[in-house]
Amino acid sequence: MSIINRKKQHIEICLKEEIEEKSYFDDIVLIYNALPDINFDEIDTKVEFLGKELNLPLIISSITGGTEEAKEINKVLAKVAENKKIGFAVGSQRAMIENKELIETFFVRDVAPSTLVLGNIGIPNLNELSSEEIKNALKEIGADGLFIHLNPAQEIAQKEGDVNFKNSAELLKKLVSELDFPIIAKEVGQGISKEVGETLKNCGIKIIDVAGVGGTNWIKVETFRGGSIPDSLLNFGIPTTCSLLELKNIGVDLISSGGIRNGLDIAKSIAVGAKICGIALPFLKAYENGGEKGIIDYIDKIENELKTVMFLVGAKNIKELRNKKYILKGFTREWNEQI
């Protein structure tokens, strides 16, 4: 099956089927402050990330590219990202590297001239793509940096999956040394462990997006496409909350994603150690159900909820939120005790 048809099916399945896992964010409790020295109207949610100022610590995670429908989705999401001053990432650019006619389905700089825009490529593609080709793909869309996705669980469940991950770290190290763009390593929904984080750091990676278990489950998406994996492994992976705790002390910047659904999840992620957060599926659903307005409303809701939580924990800006105490319970607490 062509990449293009696969991309179409991914969107269809993500919108129609039950492919989301329950998140573990209930395991993190922020502590109420009954005497906040704060005027709600002065709460500041701005952050700087990769040299760009964002109004919220939020990026629209990599979703798509390559088809007419993908072009429209990317344009609308990126336009709102620009107006709301949040980040935006395109889906895997492999298709546009193979077929230059598809560049326009990834290009959003016409509607998002100034905000943070990130490219995307998969680690299995490093076997066949040169650093030069990847650099050109980033330049062609005017990206500020690159997400490189690590997705062995998705590939093993995919019927046409690429399951040769041999030498991946060496290939990544080479890419980091040859590419003069910031590179962020991400999963796609199964999380990243401390050991893998340290290997990534040794490859020169300075930012990791945990993309853990708790939101879109790509093992399940691929089984809906006819792939297979033993039933016992349908939920395999590291919850987002646990992955953040695994990586928080290894000396890299963290993005929290995988099941982030609201402002409270964002506040908890920041308190645990993330610099910013990423959301994918809810943005696709907001686009499908409400178009541009649906996406704007969703971001407004997130912003209001984040500000409200910040008021209730006594944090007037994101820096203060980072230092707020939290309580761990349940599975995430058990995990944390054994790291």
Ligand SMILES: Cc1cc2nc3c(=O)[nH]c(=O)nc-3n(C[C@H](O)[C@H](O)[C@H](O)COP(=O)(O)O)c2cc1C
């Ligand atoms: C329809 C769809 C397509 C996606 N395509 C990509 C992709 O091309 N590259 C990538 O790194 N991640 C891709 N992702 C994964 C997301 O970037 C994200 O890591 C994952 O969905 C978990 O976040 P969520 O729970 O907020 O959806 C895709 C997600 C969706 C919903």
